[in-house]
Structure formats: C-alpha cells, structure tokens
Amino acid sequence: MTKKKVWLTLAILAVAVLLAWRWMGRTPSEADDPSHPERTASIPEAAVVRVERRPLGNTLTIAGEFKPFQDVEVHAKVAGYIRNINVDVGDHVKEGQVLAVLEVPELAAELSGAYAAVRRSEEEIRRAQSDLNRAQSAHAAAHSAYARLKQAADARAGLVAQQEIDDAQAKDLEAEAQVGSSEAQLSAARQQLEVAQANQKQYYALESYSRITAPFAGVITARLADTGALIQGGTSASSGVGPVVRLAEVSKLRLVLPVPESAAAQIHLGDPVKARIQALNQDFQGKVSRFADSLDRQTRTMETEVDFANKDGRLIPGMYAEATLSLAKNANEICVPLEAVARNENEATVLVVDKNNEIEERKIKLGFEGEAYVQVLAGVAEGDRVVIGSRSQFHPGQKVQPKDISGKRSETAT
Numbered sequence: 001m002t003k004k005k006v007w008l009t010l011a012i013l014a015v016a017v018l019l020a021w022r023w024m025g026r027t028p029s030e031a032d033d034p035s036h037p038e039r040t041a042s043i044p045e046a047a048v049v050r051v052e053r054r055p056l057g058n059t060l061t062i063a064g065e066f067k068p069f070q071d072v073e074v075h076a077k078v079a080g081y082i083r084n085i086n087v088d089v090g091d092h093v094k095e096g097q098v099l100a101v102l103e104v105p106e107l108a109a110e111l112s113g114a115y116a117a118v119r120r121s122e123e124e125i126r127r128a129q130s131d132l133n134r135a136q137s138a139h140a141a142a143h144s145a146y147a148r149l150k151q152a153a154d155a156r157a158g159l160v161a162q163q164e165i166d167d168a169q170a171k172d173l174e175a176e177a178q179v180g181s182s183e184a185q186l187s188a189a190r191q192q193l194e195v196a197q198a199n200q201k202q203y204y205a206l207e208s209y210s211r212i213t214a215p216f217a218g219v220i221t222a223r224l225a226d227t228g229a230l231i232q233g234g235t236s237a238s239s240g241v242g243p244v245v246r247l248a249e250v251s252k253l254r255l256v257l258p259v260p261e262s263a264a265a266q267i268h269l270g271d272p273v274k275a276r277i278q279a280l281n282q283d284f285q286g287k288v289s290r291f292a293d294s295l296d297r298q299t300r301t302m303e304t305e306v307d308f309a310n311k312d313g314r315l316i317p318g319m320y321a322e323a324t325l326s327l328a329k330n331a332n333e334i335c336v337p338l339e340a341v342a343r344n345e346n347e348a349t350v351l352v353v354d355k356n357n358e359i360e361e362r363k364i365k366l367g368f369e370g371e372a373y374v375q376v377l378a379g380v381a382e383g384d385r386v387v388i389g390s391r392s393q394f395h396p397g398q399k400v401q402p403k404d405i406s407g408k409r410s411e412t413a414t
Contacts, residue, residue, distance in 0.1 A: 044393065046400040048353050048385040054335050056370045058266070058327045064257035064275075066319045068250050069307070070216055073224075073243035077209035079233040080104035087245060088223050093214045100244050102210040102231060111207050114200035121193035128189040132182035139175035146172040212244055222246035250317060253310050255286070257323055258301035266327040267291050273306045275321040284308055284315075288325070335373040336380065340388045341366070350380065351387040351394055359387070359398045 080102035087099050146168035153160040225231060225244045232242070255275055259267055271288040291304040306323065308315060341364070342349050352360045364379030380386065385402055387394060394400065 043399055043401050045403055046353060046359075046387050046394060047389050047405050048387055048402045049337060049340070049406045050404065051334060051336055051376070051380045051382055051384040051386060052406070053332050053382060054373065056333045056335055056368055056373055056375055058368075058370045060259070060263050060325045060327055062257050062259065062323055062325070064255050064306075064321055064323050066253045066255055066308075066315055066317050066321065068218070068248035068317045069252040069254055070218070070247075070249040071221075071317075072215065072247055074099065074212060074215070074245050074247055075243050076100075076102060076212055076231045077233060078102065078104055078107060078206050080107070080210060080231060082225055082227050082229050082231060082244070084227055085223070085225065085244070087220050089220055091220045093218065093220065093247070095214055095217045097214045098211050099214055099220075100212045100225070102212070104207075104210050107203065107207055107210065111200075111203040114196065114203045117196040118193065118200050121189065121196040124189040125186065125193055128182065128186035132179065132186050135175065135178040135182040139172070139179050142168070142171040142175040214247060216247070216249055217251065218247045218249040220245050221248045248317060250313065250315075251310055253308050253315050253317060254289075255306040255308060255321055255323060257304045257306065257325070258296075258299060259291070259304045259325075261295055261300045261302070263325075263327060264295060264302040267302070267304055267325070272326045274324045275306070275308070276324070277315070277319060277321045279319055280314060284321075333368070333375045334380070334382055335370075336364075336376055336386050337388050338369070338372060338374055340386045341374060342391060351391060351396075352380065353385040353387060353400060353402045357400055357402055359394050359396050359400060361396045 081104075083101045083103040085100040086097075087093060093099065146165070149160050149165050149168045153162075153165055223245050224242060231244060255273075267288060269288055269290070273286045273288060275284045275286060276282075277284065286306040286308050289305050289307040292302050295302050304325075336350060340350050348364050348366050349361055350364055352362050354360050362379050365377040367375030367377045369375070385404070387400075388405075
C-alpha cells in the first residue's frame with residue numbers, strides 16, 4: 001500500500017514538471033497582453049472633455065407682442081360740428097393730411113372781429129402819428145419865436161418887454177408838452193395794435209384747428225365720429241370729450257419684451273435679437289432699441305423694445321413673436337460643460353481623470369454661466385480632463401479608460 005502511494009506521488013510530480021516545461025517554453029499570445037480587450041474589459045470607460053478657453057455667453061428666449069411705433073387718439077382742439085370726415089378704418093394717411101373739418105360759426109365771427117380790431121388799431125396809429133407831427137410843428141414854431149425874442153433881449157436891454165419873452169417861453173413849453181402827449185398817444189396806439197394782432201393770431205390758430213390733420217403717417221385703426229356729430233374741444237374739462245379717429249404708425253413696429261429680473265442687468269442697447277413669428281413661419285433679425293431701465297414692481301420684469309421695419313406691412317400690431325436675445329458675452333474664459341458639474345448648495349465639484357487614468361474629485365469655483373458651458377474661476381487648469389455624463393458609476397480613485405469626445409461637441413455651444 002505504501003509502495004502504491006509512492007508511485008502515485010511520483011506520477012503527479014512528473015505530470016506537474018511536464019506542464020511547467022510546456023508553459024515556460026510556449027510563445028506569448030495576445031491573451032497575455034495587458035491592453036488586450038479581454039484583460040481591460042473590467043475597467044470602465046469614461047467620456048471626458050478637455051478644460052479649454054472659449055467665448056462664453058447666454059441667450060434668453062421670451063415671448064413678446066408687436067405694437068405700433070406710435071399710436072394716438074386724434075382729438076379736436078376746438079368744439080364744433082363735423083362738416084365732413086375724409087377717412088375710415090384701414091385708410092393709410094400721410095403726415096399733415098386733413099382727416100376731418102369742423103363747422104365752428106362763432107369762431108369765424110370772432111376771427112372777423114379780431115381782423116376789424118387790427119384795422120381799427122392801425123387807424124389809431126395813423127391818427128396819433130398825425131397828431132404828433134402837428135404838435136412837433138407847433139413846438140418848433142413856438143421855440144423859434146421864443147429863441148428870437150430871447151436873442152434880441154440879450155443883444156439890447158429893454159428892446160423887448162419881459163412880458164413878451166415870458167409869454168413866448170410859456171408857449172414853447174406848452175408846445176413841448178403837447179409833443180410828449182402826442183408821443184404817448186402814439187405809443188398807446190401801437191400797444192393796442194399789438195394786442196389786437198395777438199388776438200387775431202389766437203383766433204386764426206383756433207380757426208386752423210377746425211381742420212383736424214394727421215400728426216404722422218400711418219393707418220386709421222378706428223373711426224369714432226361721423227358727419228354732423230358734435231365734438232367737444234380736446235382741452236375741455238368735460239368727461240364727454242372723445243377722439244375723432246385713432247391713428248397708428250405701422251411702417252415701423254415695436255416688439256415689447258418683458259425681460260425677467262434675473263436677466264435685466266445683462267441687457268444692453270444694440271444686443272442682437274432674433275424674433276420667430278409663428279403666424280408667418282419666418283425669422284426676423286433686430287437689435288435692442290431701448291429698455292425701461294426699471295423693473296415693474298408687480299411682474300418683476302423690465303420692458304425692453306426692439307424696433308422692426310415694416311415697409312411691406314407683413315407684420316401686424318398685436319402679433320406675438322418668440323424672441324431670442326443674445327446676452328452679454330465673456331471672451332476667452334476657462335470653461336467646462338454644465339453636465340460635468342455637480343452642485344451641492346454653495347459647492348460645485350467635477351471628476352477629473354489624472355495622468356494615471358484615475359478618478360479625482362475636485363471642488364471648483366464657478367463664474368458666469370452660459371447655455372452649455374460655465375466659467376471656472378478656480379479648481380481646474382486648461383487641458384485637464386473632466387468626466388461628463390453620469391457620475392454615479394464613478395468614484396474617486398477608480399481606474400478608468402478615458403475617451404476624449406471634445407472634438408465631437410458642438411463648436412457653437414456657449
């Protein structure tokens with residue numbers, strides 16, 4: 001029994017030596033290559049992108065409504081009956097075109113009276129001027145007479161009685177006073193003419209308001225009075241004052257956008273805007289023309305306007321458009337994709353694949369955020385490889401096979 005165990009042991013040793021000799025003498029195969037798929041199948045693959053510098057911006061899509069560039073209710077300045085109205089809804093008018101004419105009989109009478117007052121004042125001036133000329137002539141004669149008597153008395157004492165000299169001097173002074181009075185009457189007549197001319201201009205201006213004209217070129221959107229209707233003056237305090245027509249300028253429209261508070265500070269004049277109008281199935285390009293620079297307290301939005309030319313009339317006030325605003329851009333910033341960032345309250349982290357292809361979790365400090373990328377102020381350097389996609393399958397220290405997909409990402413994403 002002991003001899004059998006010895007022989008069995010020797011047989012097992014012989015087989016082991018034979019197998020070892022064959023293993024040591026064989027040619028290495030692909031299965032022995034550490035990089036062979038069979039050996040690397042257990043190491044997970046991780047999609048990574050390079051940290052790079054790129055322009056960073058953001059866009060805001062918001063719905064807005066087109067409004068006329070100008071939209072007014074045209075009132076009558078003076079009260080009267082409409083003699084005729086020349087326009088109706090949908091009519092296109094030019095600036096200064098007569099829309100309606102009012103009948104104001106009492107205003108015509110007042111204007112005639114103002115013309116008469118001007119003519120009367122002009123006659124008063126001519127009369128006062130004649131009186132002044134007459135007074136000046138009388139003064140010149142009286143002054144000459146006094147001067148001659150005075151000269152003769154001075155040349156020879158006692159030649160002319162002192163009484164005659166005193167009478168001549170009194171007449172000279174009286175004539176001089178009459179000249180002053182005539183000048184005052186002439187001045188008063190001229191002032192009266194100015195008053196009469198001012199009244200004439202006032203009534204003439206009011207008479208011109210009996211023709212209601214278009215303040216700008218546009219289209220009549222509403223006709224609110226008809227021929228024969230009594231129209232109250234636009235300056236009247238009566239609550240019954242109403243407009244004659246409504247006029248809108250539609251050759252240029254305003255697209256009014258309620259920009260939310262979060263983006264209000266990033267709006268600047270001239271920022272590009274693309275408006276998509278579903279009713280026309282067409283895009284229009286524009287720029288920010290103006291903004292309120294103040295938030296509405298109820299909606300917490302800032303009214304922003306974009307002007308669009310509408311010479312062909314395709315755009316209609318009241319149409320809705322979906323506008324995309326390009327907000328402020330920062331150039332040449334260190335950025336990572338948004339899907340690479342994990343946020344936890346005030347902290348943000350990314351998974352970085354180091355030079356040994358191992359996962360490392362790093363805290364980062366974020367800056368300006370765009371649509372697809374976010375600025376990194378600290379935590380990673382240009383050229384670092386960060387993991388994108390699902391982070392749940394990776395953990396710090398894990399060995400991975402990095403697959404760089406930087407070139408496959410959209411070059412236009414910002």
